[in-house]
Amino acid sequence: MSSQERTWKTIESGPHTYEEALHPVVRKNYGKWKYHEIPKPGVLKHVAESGDAIWTVRAGTPRQDTVDKVRLLCDIADKYSDGYLRFTVRNNVEFLTPNGENVEPMIAELESLGFPVGGTGMCVSAVSHTQGWLHCDIPATDASGVVKSMMDTVYNEFKDMQMPNKVRLSTSCCSINCGGQADIAVVVKHTRPPRINHDHLVKTCELPKAVARCPVAAIRPTVVDGKKSLMVDEAKCICCGACFGACPAMEINHPEHSKFAVWVGGKNSNARSKPSTMSLVAHNLPNNPPRWPEVTEVVGRILTAYKAGGRPWERIGEWINRIGWKRFFEETGLQFDDNMIDSYRHARTTFNQSAHIRF
Ligand code: SF4
Ligand code: SF4
Numbered sequence: 001m002s003s004q005e006r007t008w009k010t011i012e013s014g015p016h017t018y019e020e021a022l023h024p025v026v027r028k029n030y031g032k033w034k035y036h037e038i039p040k041p042g043v044l045k046h047v048a049e050s051g052d053a054i055w056t057v058r059a060g061t062p063r064q065d066t067v068d069k070v071r072l073l074c075d076i077a078d079k080y081s082d083g084y085l086r087f088t089v090r091n092n093v094e095f096l097t098p099n100g101e102n103v104e105p106m107i108a109e110l111e112s113l114g115f116p117v118g119g120t121g122m123c124v125s126a127v128s129h130t131q132g133w134l135h136c137d138i139p140a141t142d143a144s145g146v147v148k149s150m151m152d153t154v155y156n157e158f159k160d161m162q163m164p165n166k167v168r169l170s171t172s173c174c175s176i177n178c179g180g181q182a183d184i185a186v187v188v189k190h191t192r193p194p195r196i197n198h199d200h201l202v203k204t205c206e207l208p209k210a211v212a213r214c215p216v217a218a219i220r221p222t223v224v225d226g227k228k229s230l231m232v233d234e235a236k237c238i239c240c241g242a243c244f245g246a247c248p249a250m251e252i253n254h255p256e257h258s259k260f261a262v263w264v265g266g267k268n269s270n271a272r273s274k275p276s277t278m279s280l281v282a283h284n285l286p287n288n289p290p291r292w293p294e295v296t297e298v299v300g301r302i303l304t305a306y307k308a309g310g311r312p313w314e315r316i317g318e319w320i321n322r323i324g325w326k327r328f329f330e331e332t333g334l335q336f337d338d339n340m341i342d343s344y345r346h347a348r349t350t351f352n353q354s355a356h357i358r359f
Contacts, residue, residue, distance in 0.1 A: 023084040023096045025054045041161050042117035043103055054098045057081075057106050059115035060126045060151070060158060063091040064134070064144055072113055080106040090126040092119050118159035122166060124303065126158065127151060129171040130178040138245045139173035140188045140258035141287050146171050149291045150186070150299055157303065164310030164319065167303065168266075175240045181266030183316040184302055185278055186295055188287070189261040193237040194244060194252035198224045201249035205230070210247035219243060219250075260285040262298050265317030276317045280340045281328070298334065305331040 019027055029048035036046050044056040061069070073093055077085040080102040081095035088094060093115070095106060107117045119125050127150060130136065132143040150169065157163065170179030171186045179185060210230060211219045218236035222229055230250075232243075243250040252258070262285070263278035281302070285294045302316070309331060310319040320328045329336045 021084070021086070023054065023082065023098075025052050025098045026096065028052065038121045038161070041123065041159055042107065042120055044120060045100075052098065053100070054096050055100055055103050057095045057097070057103060057110070057117060058088070058092050058119050059094075059110045059117045060119055061087075061091050061093050061115060062144075062148065063129070073115075076106065076109055079109075088126075090119070090128045092126050116155065116159055121161040122163045123159070123161045124154045124157035124163060124167045124169065127169040127171055128179055128182065130173050132173045136173070137248070138176075138241065138253070140190065140241070140253045141173050141260075142289065143171045143173040143179070145289055146186060146260075146292050146295060149293075149296050153296050153300055154303065157307075163303075163307055164312055164314050167306070167316065169299070174244075176242065176245070181268050181275075181278060183264065183266065184299055185263040185266060186299065187261050187263060188241075188258055189283055190239040190241050190252050190254075190258050191284065192252070192254065192257040193218075193232050193234045193239055194241075194250040196230060196232065197249040197251055198227075198229050201229055201247065202227050205247040205249050210243050210250060213242045213246040215240060215242060255287065258287055259283065260287055260292070260295050262295070262302070264302060265320055267315055267317050272313060273315075273318055273321075281332075282334050283339060301332045301334065 019030075022030070025048075029050055029052055032049045034047050034049045036044055039045055042058050044058070045053060046056070047053045061073075065073075073085060077083050077095055081097040084096055086094050086096075097103070097106070110117055127147040129143045129147045130139070132139045132141070134144075150171070151158065157167075167184065168182045169184050169186075170182035172179035172188060174188050175190065177185070177187050179187065207221060207228060207230060211221070213219075216236050216238055218233045218238075220231050220233060222231040230247075232250075239252070241252045244252045261283040262281055264281050265276055266278035267273070267276045269275065282298045285298065288294060305328075306316050306319055309323065310316070311322075314322065323331070325336070
């Protein structure tokens with residue numbers, strides 16, 4: 001073998017630097033903004049210390065856009081915003097223009113194409129939601145379908161700014177909850193431990209991987225028909241579904257036993273009050289496609305009560321903290337039960353504290 005030192009040229013194959021995607025006015029004034037204002041729903045005006053101004057027009061999209069729809073949006077960007085657009089984490093599309101005269105014609109064109117303009121300020125924002133059937137291997141429902149059903153019922157709240165404060169919604173298609181913290185989160189909740197398909201398991205499962213996935217150490221090795229397999233301690237199992245992600249033979253998804261739960265009061269920001277985690281307020285709601293009426297009804301009740309009773313600037317969790325849980329359940333008409341009391345007593349001894357494999 002030759003001892004000659006090998007050299008090669010690194011080919012840069014990662015994403016372009018994000019600055020290239022910024023509108024030139026944003027690039028020029030990056031980090032030097034004097035103020036932002038919301039002149040009307042769906043429109044933001046940003047004024048820089050240099051005196052430059054730029055407007056954002058925000059519109060909701062269905063998230064799963066066809067190529068034709070994306071081309072339509074790009075045509076609007078070419079026409080009104082110098083070819084620049086961006087998608088937000090909540091699947092809104094935003095166009096930035098330094099020409100204020102472009103704002104109204106852009107809104108008219110977006111609305112005529114069926115993209116509602118809104119989602120700014122004190123409104124119900126578009127729903128942040130999870131991959132569902134398109135990209136994930138373990139969903140128990142079609143998150144995008146649930147979102148479409150919910151957004152149809154809160155369409156006017158997206159386009160107006162009539163809520164006490166912004167309302168962030170999320171939807172997740174399993175209990176792992178990629179949708180994340182939100183003022184109102186709709187999350188799949190399995191109500192039965194996984195049934196193990198032992199024939200399937202011996203062919204597909206890396207056993208330690210499935211064991212290590214369980215947060216409460218409920219999965220144990222066993223032998224079935226002379227072959228290594230797994231068993232679930234149902235008294236310990238919290239029906240989280242994490243093992244199904246590691247092993248498809250841990251069959252937990254079920255049309256009857258995979259339900260929906262609604263959680264409220266999550267907040268990531270530290271504006272006015274500390275960030276907060278969510279609390280369960282409804283569960284055992286059926287996974288009922290194509291319109292999930294039971295889920296949308298619960299979300300509607302919470303929003304109606306919050307809109308009527310929240311004080312200006314109060315997020316949903318802050319409103320509940322002020323009025324108390326008793327009044328929350330009275331005003332929303334939801335039923336309280338003892339499954340909703342979150343007590344993590346004994347968590348230190350029962351929750352898996354490491355990735356240690358217990359074979
Ligand atoms: S919430 Fe669960 S099923 Fe949905 S995308 Fe995330 S991990 Fe997959
Ligand atoms: S990973 Fe979750 S669903 Fe699977 S056995 Fe453990 S607690 Fe139950």
